[in-house]
Amino acid sequence: xxxxxxxxxQMSATGLYALSGTxxxxxxxxxxxxGLAAAAAAVEELQREMFVQTAESYGLALRxxxxxxxxxxxxxxxxxxxxALGAVTPRGFTRKAIEETLCGIGILxxxxxxxxxxxxxxxxxxxxxxxxxxxxxxxxxGKFLPANLGAELDFRSISWNNIDQTGGTFDELDAKGLSxxxxxxxxxxxxxx
Numbered sequence: 001x002x003x004x005x006x007x008x009x010q011m012s013a014t015g016l017y018a019l020s021g022t023x024x025x026x027x028x029x030x031x032x033x034x035g036l037a038a039a040a041a042a043v044e045e046l047q048r049e050m051f052v053q054t055a056e057s058y059g060l061a062l063r064x065x066x067x068x069x070x071x072x073x074x075x076x077x078x079x080x081x082x083x084a085l086g087a088v089t090p091r092g093f094t095r096k097a098i099e100e101t102l103c104g105i106g107i108l109x110x111x112x113x114x115x116x117x118x119x120x121x122x123x124x125x126x127x128x129x130x131x132x133x134x135x136x137x138x139x140x141x142g143k144f145l146p147a148n149l150g151a152e153l154d155f156r157s158i159s160w161n162n163i164d165q166t167g168g169t170f171d172e173l174d175a176k177g178l179s180x181x182x183x184x185x186x187x188x189x190x191x192x193x
Contacts, residue, residue: 003040004033052082067143069105070136081105093146101144107137109153120151129155 007029011017017025049059060078064071067085072078084104092101095111098120102109108125122141129137134155145151 002033003036004029007032052079052086055079067105068140070140072106077106088144098144102141105140105144107141109141114152118149120145120149122151122153124153124155126155 008019011025011029012019017023019026019029049055049057052059052063055063056075060075060082063082064078067082069078069081069085072081081104084101087104088097088101092098095113099109099111102111102122109122110125112121112123113119114121124137126137134153138153141153142151
C-alpha cells in the first residue's frame with residue numbers, strides 16, 4: 001500500500017475527515033505522501049537487500065566484501081556463493097561439506113585426506129587459471145579448510161587421480177621416463193597453504 005492510501009485509510013477510520021479528494025486535508029495528505037514516497041522506497045530497498053535470496057546490489061556487495069569474494073556479475077552466482085558460505089557450521093568439516101562450500105565460492109575440486117602427512121589434498125578441477133587466480137583461490141579455500149591440517153592445492157592438469165584413472169600399467173607409465181619428483185612438480189602448479 002502506498003503512503004497516500006495508507007494515510008487516507010487511517011484518517012477515514014476516525015470518521016473526523018471528509019476525504020472526497022478535493023479538500024485541503026486531501027491536498028495536505030498528497031504533499032505528505034510525496035515526501036514519504038522516497039522514504040517508503042528506501043525501506044523497501046532495505047528490506048530487499050537484507051536477505052541474500054532477494055538482494056540485488058549493496059546487500060550482496062557488503063557480504064562479498066566481508067568474505068573477500070572476487071567480483072562477479074551474475075547475481076544468481078553471487079547469491080549461491082553467499083548462501084554456501086552462510087551455510088557453514090562448526091559441523092561442516094566433512095569432505096562433502098568442504099567440497100560444497102568451496103564449490104559455492106567457485107572453487108571446483110576433489111578433496112582427499114592425507115592422514116599420514118596431516119594434509120588436505122585438493123585436486124583442482126579448473127583449467128587455465130593464472131598464477132594470480134590460483135593464489136586467490138588458495139586464499140579463499142584457506143578460510144574454510146580445517147585449521148589443524150595443512151593443505152595442498154593441486155592446479156596441475158596431471159594428478160595422481162588422473163594417472164590412476166588412465167588404467168595404464170606400471171610399465172606403460174614407467175616408459176614415459178618421468179621421475180616421481182617430476183610428476184609431483186609437473187607444471188609447477190602445486191600450492192601449499
